[in-house]
Amino acid sequence: MSALASPTRFRASCPDCRATAELEARAFRLALGRTKERTFYSFTCPACGVAVRKPAGERIIDALTGAGVPTMRLHVGAR
Numbered sequence: 703m704s705a706l707a708s709p710t711r712f713r714a715s716c717p718d719c720r721a722t723a724e725l726e727a728r729a730f731r732l733a734l735g736r737t738k739e740r741t742f743y744s745f746t747c748p749a750c751g752v753a754v755r756k757p758a759g760e761r762i763i764d765a766l767t768g769a770g771v772p773t774m775r776l777h778v779g780a781r
């Protein structure tokens with residue numbers, strides 16, 4: 703697949719320093735858990751460097767996966 707001129711960017715706000723940044727899809731990670739509570743996306747804030755983790759709704763999941771964000775499946779084993 704050939705990349706378009708400008709890569710997809712997403713706005714992300716940092717709860718720590720309150721900066722809003724536009725990050726390329728590759729800056730995000732998506733973790734799919736078995737429940738909504740365990741499904742989240744994460745990125746590193748370019749302003750303060752903190753690792754941000756936020757719950758991901760269906761629309762966010764669609765947008766991120768559609769943009770090629772690496773997806774990590776979380777398998778929660780029964781204990």
Ligand SMILES: [Zn+2]
Pocket residue numbers: 716717718719720721747748749750751752
């Ligand atoms: Zn920040």
